[in-house]
Amino acid sequence: xxxxxxxxxxxxxxxxxxxxxxxxxxxxxxxxxxxxxxxxxxxxxxxxxxxxxxxxxxxxxxxxxxxxxxxxxxxxxxxxxxxxxxxxxxxxxxxxxxxxxxxxxxxxxxxxxxxxxxxxxxxxxxxxxxxxxxxxxxxxxxxxxxxxxxxxxxxxxxxxxxxxxxxxxxxxxxxxxxxxxxxxxxxxxxxxxxxxxxxxxxxxxxxxxxxxxxxxxxxxxxxxxxxxxxxxxxxxxxxxxxxxxxxxxxxxxxxxxxxxxxxxxxxxxxxxxxxxxxxxxxxxxxxxxxxxxxxxxxxxxxxxxxxxxxxxxxxxxxxxxxxxxxxxxxxxxxxxxxxxxxxxxxxxxxxxxxxxxxxxxxxxxxxxxxxxxxxxxxxxxxxxxxxxxxxxxxxxxxxxxxxxxxxxxxxxxxxxxxxxxxxxxxxxxxxxxxxxxxxxxxxxxxxxxxxxx
Ligand SMILES: Cc1cc2nc3c(=O)[nH]c(=O)nc-3n(C[C@H](O)[C@H](O)[C@H](O)COP(=O)(O)OP(=O)(O)OC[C@H]3O[C@@H](n4cnc5c(N)ncnc54)[C@H](O)[C@@H]3O)c2cc1C
Numbered sequence: 387x388x389x390x391x392x393x394x395x396x397x398x399x400x401x402x403x404x405x406x407x408x409x410x411x412x413x414x415x416x417x418x419x420x421x422x423x424x425x426x427x428x429x430x431x432x433x434x435x436x437x438x439x440x441x442x443x444x445x446x447x448x449x450x451x452x453x454x455x456x457x458x459x460x461x462x463x464x465x466x467x468x469x470x471x472x473x474x475x476x477x478x479x480x481x482x483x484x485x486x487x488x489x490x491x492x493x494x495x496x497x498x499x500x501x502x503x504x505x506x507x508x509x510x511x512x513x514x515x516x517x518x519x520x521x522x523x524x525x526x527x528x529x530x531x532x533x534x535x536x537x538x539x540x541x542x543x544x545x546x547x548x549x550x551x552x553x554x555x556x557x558x559x560x561x562x563x564x565x566x567x568x569x570x571x572x573x574x575x576x577x578x579x580x581x582x583x584x585x586x587x588x589x590x591x592x593x594x595x596x597x598x599x600x601x602x603x604x605x606x607x608x609x610x611x612x613x614x615x616x617x618x619x620x621x622x623x624x625x626x627x628x629x630x631x632x633x634x635x636x637x638x639x640x641x642x643x644x645x646x647x648x649x650x651x652x653x654x655x656x657x658x659x660x661x662x663x664x665x666x667x668x669x670x671x672x673x674x675x676x677x678x679x680x681x682x683x684x685x686x687x688x689x690x691x692x693x694x695x696x697x698x699x700x701x702x703x704x705x706x707x708x709x710x711x712x713x714x715x716x717x718x719x720x721x722x723x724x725x726x727x728x729x730x731x732x733x734x735x736x737x738x739x740x741x742x743x744x745x746x747x748x749x750x751x752x753x754x755x756x757x758x759x760x761x762x763x764x765x766x767x768x769x770x771x772x773x774x775x776x777x778x779x780x781x782x783x784x785x786x787x788x789x790x791x792x793x794x795x796x797x798x799x800x801x802x803x804x805x806x807x808x809x810x811x812x813x814x815x816x817x818x819x820x821x822x823x824x825x826x827x828x829x830x831x832x833x834x835x836x837x838x839x
Contacts, residue, residue, distance in 0.1 A: 387442065389423055389468075392435045398426040398474065408453065409469055414718065415458030415802060419465035421448075426474045430548065430556065430587040433470060437585070438554040440468050446835050447552075449581040451493060451520030455527065456719060457801025459580045459837050470585060472522050478502055479588075485562050486593050487545055492522030492586045499591070508593040511537035513629075514797070515705050522586045528578035530797030532629040535621075535754030536663075539797065541577045543592045549576055549584035552828040562590065575823070580799050581834040583827050597663040600628065601670045602697045603677065606654035606687040610634060610737070610749070613656035614730035617753040619680050620660065621726065625673045629661040630754030631704055637748045637761075641703045644710030649703055650696065654686040658753060659704055661697075707750055716764040718776060721804075722787045723796035726756040735786050736760045743779045757796035784811060800838045808838070 393399040400406060401423045410418045422445060427433045440447050450460045450471045462469065475491040478498065482489070488503060488510070497517035503510050512524065514531035523529070525547065530539040546560035560573035576583055607613035613632055620627060634656050638649055651657065662673045678688055691697040711717055724732045733749050736758070740747040746763040762779055764772045784794060784807040794800065794807045809817065821839055824831075 387439060389425065389436075389439060392439050393425045393427065393432065398428070400424040405469075409450075409462075409471075412456075412458055412461045413454070413712075414456045415461050415463075417463065419462045419467075421462045422466045422468055424469040424471055426471045428474050430475075430550070433472070433475075433550050433585055433587055434554050434556060436468065436470055437550055437552065440832060441552075441554065441830075446832055447585075448834050449522070449526070449585045451523030451526075452495060452516070452518050454516040454519040455523065455799065455801065456721075457527075457580075457795065457799040457803045459527070459799050459801030459834070460523070461802075463802060463836050472585070472587075473520065475587065476520075481506060481508070481593075486595075487562060488591045488593050490521055490589050490591065492525075492589060493520050495520055496524060503593050504596055507596050509596040510543065510591060510593050512540045512543055515708065521589055521591070525577050525586055525589065526579065526581050527799040528797065530752065530755070530757065532631060532661075532752065534752060534757075534797075535630050536626055536628045537594075541574060544573065544577055544589060545592050546590040547573055547576060547586055548588035549586055551584050552830065552832045556587070557584075560590070578799070580801065580838045582824060582838050583833060585833075598665045599667050599670050600661055600663040601674060602629075602659060602661045602691040602700060603674055604650050604689040604691060604700055605658040605660065605677075605681065605685050606651040606689070607656045607658070607684070608654050608686050610656045610733055611730055612684060613658055614733055614753065616658060616681055616684055617729065618726065619684070620658075620677060621754065623676055623680050625662065625676055627660045627754060628663045629659070630752070631659045631750070632753035633657055633659075633704065633707065633750035634748055637707060637750045638703055640710040640714055641706040644713055645703060645706050647699055647703055650689045650691065650700060651687045659700055704750075711761065711763075716772075717761050718803075720760045720762075720780075720783065721757065721795045721798040722760065722783070722792055723755070723757045724787060724790045724792035726754075728790040728792070729753065729756045729758070732758055732786065732790055732792070733760075736783065739779055739782055742782070743775050745775050745779055747779075752796075755796070756792075780807070787811070802837060805838065 446467045448469045473493040476493040477491045479489040511533045513533045514529040524540045528541050748761050751758040788811045794804045800808045
């Protein structure tokens with residue numbers, strides 16, 4: 387059998403040199419190899435047929451969604467892989483209002499899910515910055531994003547998954563039942579597995595009623611340290627923010643230049659952009675007042691973003707950070723997470739590494755859940771110096787993350803970029819258990835080999 391027999395529509399199959407460049411590049415990983423083919427199935431049956439074909443031909447498979455991954459997980463690294471790009475499987479199939487469940491195909495972009503459910507009065511809380519990522523990719527990386535501090539990550543909204551396994555068999559994991567004490571939780575094993583165990587072909591997502599009111603507030607601090615302690619004070623006061631994003635002045639300046647917008651506060655060295663949502667307007671104003679009271683002697687400025695336009699402007703600046711950085715310099719963004727009481731210490735440490743290694747370091751992140759995006763900038767460094775400094779910096783940084791009880795990735799995944807650090811930072815017994823699980827499900831190491839483990 388030929389691949390052309392499995393995918394007969396020529397517009398949905400690219401072979402060898404015809405593979406578009408987009409599959410050979412990545413935001414973060416540079417050493418992308420040539421692939422054997424890229425297939426864009428329309429149906430689950432085509433995914434099954436492609437997996438069976440790959441088994442017959444001895445090919446490795448990489449599942450791909452929006453290609454926005456930043457850990458090198460969706461890119462070919464060996465050469466000769468078959469990429470199964472599920473972006474054409476992009477139908478929203480059903481909103482079941484009785485169980486508050488949305489059924490979708492894996493290639494539906496996140497922004498379509500969000501706007502579809504909101505148009506019906508519902509809410510899908512996970513909110514990664516990359517709105518063009520797909521739900522299949524979000525599940526494979528257990529994507530987090532801005533609202534994780536109150537609502538959790540993608541994992542918390544997956545009720546059930548249809549998955550094609552490495553032998554071509556299909557299985558449904560999870561169910562519409564709210565509770566389960568019925569054996570191993572295989573659905574959760576597949577969430578965050580970065581395409582190493584199966585290809586998601588259908589998803590049932592939990593949705594919530596859309597909160598009626600929300601309000602954002604911008605808090606300006608005179609230092610990064612006082613911003614991080616302010617975050618802890620907000621969390622301890624029981625304000626339950628929907629989002630609590632931290633960024634330095636030097637970080638937001640890239641967004642300001644890129645968008646030609648100005649953040650509503652130009653004072654201070656660090657900011658926290660906070661949103662509160664509720665079904666009662668009074669609750670929001672009470673919580674804003676609480677924040678104003680507890681931080682009165684701690685902030686340089688508090689700016690309530692009263693209109694939707696002001697709110698949108700501040701969030702647009704926050705969302706543009708990464709894209710803005712791309713215009714000005716090459717960089718590497720990290721995704722470390724530490725227990726929330728060590729967040730300030732972690733960020734302080736990145737600044738000592740800036741001095742030690744002579745690398746420009748900036749930080750932003752989902753402060754409410756201890757997830758720092760430390761970014762190291764290449765700027766004028768030549769390639770050899772950049773690589774040497776980068777490696778020394780990462781070695782020091784991940785050692786500190788481990789000391790603080792943290793993990794190498796909070797939401798972007800391990801891919802190839804963080805693989806050596808996962809290995810160093812994990813308990814060997816736990817790592818071996820993961821390898822045994824991978825081997826049990828994918829004995830021929832066909833799905834995304836060389837990634838994660
Ligand atoms: C500007 C920008 C902002 C970002 N902000 C955030 C953020 O706030 N929070 C966050 O968590 N991430 C963020 N990310 C990272 C990225 O968007 C997420 O990792 C996202 O979940 C990847 O989804 P994708 O559809 O693009 O997947 P891809 O990049 O195509 O693939 C990522 C991984 O998922 C696997 N995969 C894809 N589809 C399937 C499938 N159907 N079945 C099995 N495996 C599959 C791939 O094999 C790969 O391992 C950001 C990225 C960018 C570029």
